[in-house]
Amino acid sequence: MKIAYKALLSGLLGATALTCGSAAMAQDDTLKIGVVTFLSGQAAQSFGVPAADGGKLLVAKMNAGEVPAPFDTVGMGGMQIELVLIDEAGGATVQVQEFRNLVQRENVDVVVGYVGSGDCLAVAPVAEELKQFTILYDCGTPRVFETAEYDYVFRTAAHASMDNIGLARYLKAQGTEVSTFAGINQDYAFGQDSWADFTAAMAQIYPEAEVAAALFPAFGAGQYGTETSALMSAQPDIVHSSLWGGDLQAMVLQALPRGLFQRSEVVLSAADHILPPLGKQMPEGVVIGARGAYGFLAPESDLNTWWFDAYEAEYDVMPVQAPYRMAQALLGLKVAVEKAMADNGGTKPTSEELAAAMQGSTWDSPGGLIEMANANGHQAIQPTAFGKTVKDAEGNIVLEDIVRFDARCVNPPTDVIALDWINEGFPGAQCD
């Protein structure tokens, strides 16, 4: 028996060694992209899996050369794209380790990933140390480029300050009267930052309005009876929330029968992804943000029509924010790869060449024009939009009263800390 165990153990080690040895060097006619997003855990169903699905679909279409102009060349710069998908679950510790494995073991050419802000903050310095071109496609914290400078790290989506500045501007644009407002946000960095940005923006746009209640239920609480009671008795004109996923669905379903949506106008900064799962249960008159002009809020363009239809045809559900954000990262990467190859004579670009091509780049995406305008050309700004839920003729929830905001109306200028920009009254904002 003992010998059998030893044989088992040595077999296991042998297999491990073999796999390490056979990790093939990347070839010149394929571009290997490591994609890291949540495939398990709380953020998987809302963000991770739809983003991975969107990425797989877009890459298949790119490899076949089926994406509309100007992205109609095959693959990226003629190279076929190979995805290596990794689960983002397990916290920043595991992600730093897996990032190193992607770069040093799997020899990926590019890493695109990270929904969690903590993961972005932890991975960025490692990417810099390994000199690995890396795109952060989703995470919301403004801290990534506000507290450090990177050469190899880029974020192809606006950070979360845009979502809450935009909400306050939307209320003003709709002529909503606000004398009191309240917030219900999860008790972790994203929830706390969202509330801080929203209250600061409200102080500028509605200087008379007062905070009636600021509630911070635990992340993943699932029960919002107490919070609903507090909001009902505070009777604010506006209830702000950055809840998402299962937490947001639970909050909506629990607060609905108690009449919260009749008593106050509820404004949600990142809620578009709960519309498909909630379907007809979603109440009317709720202001919805999508962390960008995505899904129902996307501007009309050939690219968006193609993307929306292709995604819906493949997965039988409309694309929400996560696949849009993945698509804008991959399209930006395609532009950068082709620009770098035009400059270097058509060979596969290095991380340095990719970084030089991506810095300050602009490209069209289904959600509008992406400009790498901030943080020395490393942080994207983008236009955004908000809308209000309403039932259409068949009783399905759609969005109306859609208001669009220019990228420079809701994003701080370069090198300005978002919260400072809000508190100084948005100097230099360009709102048409």
Place this chain on the structure above:
Amino acid sequence: MNNTLKVVVIGAIAALALMALGFAMPRWLLFTATKAVAFGIVALGIVTLMRGGLVSFGQGMYYCVGAYASGQLAARYGVTDAFILLIVGGLGSGLIAAVVAPLVARYRGIFFAMLTMALSMVLYGVLAKINAIGGSDGFNLPKPTFAGFAPQDGASDIALYAVAVATASLCAVLCRLYYDSRPGLIALASRENELRVEYLGASVFAVTARNFIIAGVLAGLGGTINAMALGHVDPFFSYWTTSGEFVFIAILGGYASAIAVFGAALITELVRSFSGSYFPDSWQLLLGIFLLAVIVFLPLGFGSLWARRRVTPPPADEEIRS
């Protein structure tokens, strides 16, 4: 005395051999190995507790205290020397463990496990709320230096690995000597029968408290090494799933051997990483099957492959005793 010399020599040889091996490793493995060694040090603390018949589900707390204490010192006050950080991390968590020890040492079995876990989750909740140290997103810390020497890129990974291996060897040697000493053997006896140990004139409370503080120091050392290796610390260090990982490693290693946990930690990390990159949608399932297979075929852990003579299997009714 003879035994002491033997253990020290074996420890020194193992440390040197592992350091030499570090130069032959591919870079990704070097990082994984450093992390595994740090996890192994924490799991060694759980093994120490297991020898007294207790399992802590809250070692993440001391791991986290070590990481935050040394991490704040590095990030806020610019102290980047790995050796100073290790001392601060180890002492800091040892101090907290010494405060907690009298409280938890009176409990046994599931009550001990739950109480330690509850305390670690309290720390998690508190850290997630303090925005001055990064809240739930945590904070980054600078690269470590080594006694005034600041190696570049690749050399820094090797240096940290060497420090981790040296620390682990020292811990393993000291633990082995402690296990074989009279107080260490009393811990093993109290695992078998607490009542008899008390009648023999030894204090089970003192044994448990001592083991708990040792485990706390070890967890703090592991946390400090991982904080330096990762360059980032967040409250997830104190989350119960982190503690659960340590318990898994300790169970895989078994309590018979002081070195088995390091092998167990490395194997767990490799299985997790490879199943994660080849089966991104079902890696948890594979990891679960692996853990079950080890528990079924090696109920006393990897250490029982070579240390079987040292410890006889416990009687079947062992769990009923408490």
